[in-house]
Amino acid sequence: MPDIVFLHGEVITVDQQNRILEAIAVKANRIIAIGTSEEIQRLVGPETTVVDLQGKSVLPGFIDSHLHLSSYGIDKLGVSCKAPHIESLQDIFHDLHEKASGLPAGKWVRAWGFNETKITEQRYPTREELDRISMEHPIIIIRACNHISVVNSKALEILSIHNDTPDPKGGIIERNSRGELTGRLLETAHFQIAKKVAYSEEEKSHALALASADYVAAGITSIHDAGCNDADSFRVMHQAVRNGLVKVRIYAMVCTMDSPEAFLESMIAAGMTTGVGNDRFKIGPAKLFTDGSSSGPTIATRKPYTSNPEDYGILYYAQEELNRRLGEAHRKGFQITAHAQGDRAVEMVLNCIEAAMQEYPRPDARPRIEHAGVSEPDLLARMKQLGVVPIPNPAFFYEYGEGYVRNYGDRVNHMYPLRDFCENDIFAAIGSDSPVTDYRPLFGIQAAVTRKSKQGQEIGHNQTISVMEAIRAYTWNGAYASFDEHCKGSIEAGKLADLVILDGSILQATPDTIADLSVHLTMIDGDIVYRAGS
Template sequence: MAADIVFLNGEVITVDHKNNVEQSIAIKGNKIIAVGSNQVTSSYITEKTKVIDLQGKTVLPGFIDSHLHILHGTNKLGVDCKELQIKSIKDLLQALKAKKLETPTGQWIRASGFNEMTILEGRYPTIDELNEISKEHPIYISRTCNHICVVNSKALEIAGINENTTDYENDQIERDQTGNLTGRLIESTNMKMAEVAKYSGEELLRSFKLASDEFLSFGITSIHDAGGHGPDHFRNIFLAVQSGEVRVRVYAMICSLNNSEEFIDKMIDAGIVTGIGDDKFRVGPAKIFTDGSSSGPTIATRKPYTSNPNDYGILYYTQEEIDKILTKAHQKGYQITAHAQGDRAIEMVLNSIESLQKRYPRKNCRHRIEHAGITEPDLQERMKKLDVIPIPNPPFFYEFGECYIKNYGKRVDHMYPLRDFLNQKIIAAAGSDCPVTSCNPLLGIHVAVNRKSKNGINVGRNQRISVLEAIRMYTWNGAYASFEEERKGSLEVGKLADLVVLDNSLLNAEDQNIKDLTVTMTIVDGEILFERSTSKYENIKQ
């Protein structure tokens, strides 16, 4: 059998059950046909075979980001505070003014990735500052966590929020000392505003392509999309995959940033269930939000925040409400999951899973908990007993490490506890939660190995893991979390040809330099879809 592509003289990290590292790999069509020494693959080489000499560079299974938002692409349509390196309120206001000049009157001016903790003034822009930019354009600025926003008066008017609006349960509409709205909206009210300010279907499709191209440039071949604005978002992802605009594989969670339970009910009524689809697009778990943002901070904790003895965070639902939503989905055969960051929220989700498994037992459910932020030993034991898959976010420490120490103190020692998960034999799959942080898996692996912030501060160093352990969380474990470990997640004969080539050896890199490695080639289904050139990145077969 003649191979289409053969890689020779490499560091082929297979992530098989023995963690074998081989020298060569051969691909035909969309499948891997040989893995081993140069001698093993040489018999597959003909004059038609594309032969690539790796010269010791690393080949890996395509990275699987088990929790991100393809809505990340919309950041590129507005003011991206991270990409523009916004460092002050003045910088932000200038960028918004520039965006106003290209935005028709009455249409939204949006900004994303804002972080008051890294801004010179250490605050949010005021509603008056935003109104000075425009009273005719609605302005929406999303904090980096996407759980808090600040808006101008026009945006509040469109959303129907005014001084007489009564805060909904679990919502927070910030007011100043005189009762006037500040424009800052938190958690559920933020989610409502995000839906009001959402992009059009045409804009979404364009943004999805931008996101997909960026994912490929970082070696991501599969994503678990963590939701957007309900059925429209879900449908548009499918259409983008079908049209070829999105070229990464998608495992799409049934989740809406606002009223997710309504979306879940609609999908249940339609008879759609986890697993429906193909290798390009597959229906994922039913997902709800239970608490807030780890960096907000608004997560629900069992003990008060170290930074505020009166603050225990925010819960979206009561225990009874969580039970009702998740039990219905479980009964109908869904994989279920929940955004749960704080230990109080995690405990409530585990309570629900334990209860429904007793009443309606199912095998191989692979129920998940997204983020699983503060997971202390008692919660780990329950996860193991219930075969729950946590989806931690290693790169969060790089950007928010100091914030975590300030708000949670010693609890950072059990925050996204990768070493504990491994010791407990809990299968954890890693995700970036992009656009909250960079989607670069090499950064995630770097932080999992080092547990340091970008300023070099140690954050729960007891939870460090090895490079090979971190790679598995970004590959095979991600495939397991979507019931696809027999199809992808490792470089083995018969599996899908999803591969990543790095610019150097990953196993020989110094721990502190892992984040500096780059992806030079990404292959999905046997096709080279990304190959780095002298430009920022080049995508093949546009």
């Protein structure tokens, strides 16, 4: 007899037939039956809890296939540049000053979510402006894309960055016309500071718990973590899952923001490989970065930016090095992936995947490309041939859409091309890239269906998909991307009881109101981990 049954609902199974049923029965951590309300009612015993859904939608638990759990949690401990009251640099400076005044000297003061296009001044802050806030606290403001930051003089001192410090490979330490540091750090110059912006293990664990709570309240039951700040944060994340602080299931990419090559080498040497772990925490793909941020803009493109005919973006590796590093991971049994936003970077990753598969053939390797930002038809054909799983981010259009049009022109018609992925039978799994943009899957589904910016501009409308297609990209395709389609991603008997119940019908909602729905209940492993109002 089931422990709990849900009756009279809109059960969106996401099975092979995309059946819409009415009821589900759950025992322990598994779905044991689905069908009509009458069929499931017959299974009810004296100890069974019966829930009348009254027409609410039930979906497989959402799987966010690319986000940063620890970064989002740490951000919640700092100043949010996305807060509703932030309209200018002065608003940010005020909040930073308030934060610094409550911290001992020497403690880092962190702001996140900065976007120079969204504030009155339409520019980055300067090092001198941050110095006026405090010379006793290191201060860092991280751009929304998490690829660029601005720091004050105290931070530069701690980071040992001076006027004569050379740019790291794949990054820029910005200087003015007099050769003086501006405080702005781009790409690897930004990533290299991650391990020096220190937080205690207690703070990291608390941050992870905060992030997990937000994610389960949004209906997310599984995440593919796209990289921690450093190796210690990876350990703390695993420990937080074991201790029950983190409720979401984690498929953890082997990647750190600082020195990802060294971390990958150490994991290979330790005998780790994709799939090690259990259904709560499992080692995922080996990941490297190949280019920059789509909104920065710093992505590597085959043609120059529409906004700047001299700019082709930033590349982190030569083809040979990328092939060698990810090729070795593939040889040792890892699923491989890379951050690739521009079409030049996507092409390089495809070259790498092709070389690895030819040298070390392996059935069903499921290589991934994180973001696959500008994916034109020739690149799609190669993805299909190589069995690549792209991880697009449609929610970016809402926050950064106008900038995409300005920087890339007509290429927006091939950015995160979900329609092309569907029509070419390429299993694309959606990720939010939180905290870069909104983590809510309902928001991401609406963005995939409408491709509208915050101002209402349609960005590449030819790539919109249906609600059902978007739901599949957030559920079954996400399970496929982590080799888990046999146990989750759809509502079928025998699969894990990871479910999300909405407060209404997603299939009856108009495209522009999908994100107005809210999550009524989230179940992970048969346990109710979130209930609205409780």
